[in-house]
Amino acid sequence: MKTIVEELHARGHQVYVIRANHSWYIKETSPFYTAISIDSPSGLDEEFATKFVSNIMETHRQGLSIMTRFELEMEIVSEMQQTTCKMLEHIFENKDLMRSLRDAKYDVVLTDPFDPAGSIVSRYLSLPLVFNVRWTPHSEGHFHIAPSPLSYVPLSGISQMSDKMTFLERIMNIVFFAFGEFCMAKYVTPHYVGLIEKYLGPDVDYLSLFEAADLWLMRVDFVFEFPRPTMPNVIYMGGFQCKPSKPLPQHLEEFVQSSGEHGVIIMSLGSMVGDLPQDLAEEIAAAFAQLPQKVIWRYKGDRPPTLGNNTLLVDWMPQNDLLGHAKTKAFVAHGGTNGVQEAMYHGVPIVGLPLMFDQPDNLFKMEVRGAAKVIDIFTMNKDIFLQGIEEVLHEPSYRKNMQRLSRLHRDTPMKPLDSAIFWIEFVMRHKGAAHLRTQAYKMPWYSYHSLDVMLFLIPY
Missing domain, CATH: 3.40.50 (Rossmann fold)
Structure with a gap:
């Protein structure tokens, strides 16, 4: 609103x-x-x-x-x-x-x-x-x-x-x-x-x-x-609510640029989910630690002991600006309508971890169109999560399909x-x-x- x-x-x-x-x-x-x-x-x-x-x-x-x-x-x-x-x-x-x-x-x-x-x-x-x-x-x-x-x-x-x-x-x-x-x-x-x-x-x-x-x-x-x-x-x-990205704050831009050719993954489960059960957070952090990409994760809970040096925890992130950054390779998201539409606007494929309400349905619609990989957050472990991220990163069809949706979404008379x-x-x-x-x-x-x-x- x-x-x-x-x-x-x-x-x-x-x-x-x-x-x-x-x-x-x-x-x-x-x-x-x-x-x-x-x-x-x-x-x-x-x-x-x-x-x-x-x-x-x-x-x-x-x-x-x-x-x-x-x-x-x-x-x-x-x-x-x-x-x-x-x-x-x-x-x-x-x-x-x-x-x-x-x-x-x-x-x-x-x-x-x-x-x-x-x-x-x-x-x-x-x-x-x-x-x-x-x-x-x-x-x-x-x-x-x-x-x-x-x-x-x-x-x-x-x-x-x-x-x-x-x-x-x-x-x-x-x-x-x-x-x-x-x-x-x-x-x-x-x-x-x-x-x-x-x-x-x-x-x-x-x-x-x-x-x-x-x-x-x-x-x-x-x-x-x-x-x-x-x-x-x-x-x-x-x-x-979607709009072109603005320049990132200096500390975030430096972190993103340090990713080199591998790029960045961003993760947010929405404004209502600041933390996760400790065991689940540790599985997610351990999977991120094995990736060559840098990771920016909006997370307010206790720092997981399995967190790697490649992962930056933040209380808040300029999500739209990060999604519009050239080095952003994937978006780990819960599937809220706003986040899904922002990812589509910027052409960034999604690794979906739906929690409730319309989120599973939103992510299902993107998965049917070949632009998202949906994972059951409640039964996954480190290996399942890591495999899902790597599939989205290395299978070109995910990004191509999301970019096609982005072109369709933007092509309107008003x-x-x-x-x-x-x-x-x-x-x-x-x-x-x-x-x-x-x-x-x-x-x-x-x-x-x-x-x-x-x-x-x-x-x-």
Whole structure:
């Protein structure tokens, strides 16, 4: 969201950000926006995030089934929804705050629907709604807004299947979909029923808050996503945060240049994973130590005793700038959407170590296209990890395929960020985009699938 906020500010817009008082990743002061701080707990603080990642890693290492792991993840998502509801109650009961929000006469609400708070506040204030979206609390965004035939549209995040599914895979796809719907009904929707009825009225349905959004700015493109039906109010801006690399800080540039002809490998498992179980960190460090390449590893845990002289541990790295450096040969990554898109933008092949949520699916999509090697981080050892890295380094097809994807991704009539800003401003100019929005969400499920028509025609 930060990238879009900064660009809106650069184009002369006044941006106001509603944040929890103790938010660890949304700062109270910024030259790009005015913060409206709420004295309420955030659904995702640093302690919660660390605990969450630790629990996920533990369940994986225990060898639990995909369904069990997914249900455990949903239990944690449920805990986040409870906190979101408390924050919304605090917002709505603060009469002075609500009066100031109404009096401000905002043009649009921009929100990530993974946290439903923005959608609910938008409906309460009767403001146009734009999503910066990949996920909602219950599924990948397309499954809310666009027709999604399960025969050739694989369920993102859990299925890890392509659009060329066998009969058995199509069965699995439907089972996974049904299981996801069950988890949504059990862990997400019930939290909001009473709150929505109290503040928005008894006729407002939870799912309709998402389907009624004016615009869906989708953080993928079809270089990455499998072909599928879409809708006119879905705007693709995959890679909108990507940009040309800038010069590295001097100490990093010197380290990179010291790699000589062998080049550099960078490793990061995202902002939420600062360390790993000690035994796993030692296996990774030992594998790196056997490589002729230099390695820059974002890692905040205790220094592994097996760490080689070729590996530099850092608390933070300029990831985009390193990916764009001529000496970077491979990216060891967890598979978050941003990192995968930055690697694709710069044409750097990936050694994938997926952990949770959409990461396995993201990396699977890159592996299908020959641009990544995926390794199970929870069962690997030094030799498996080393073999995977060497395969990506020495098999030319990985880099060639990623560079081909990079060319396709960059070959667009308008930069993704420019497209996103145009459509946000479009919604502001026209007070919404109702003409792009399907009315399907207002239909009961039996009418949507024409079951009532078929029942009527059966006698004939």
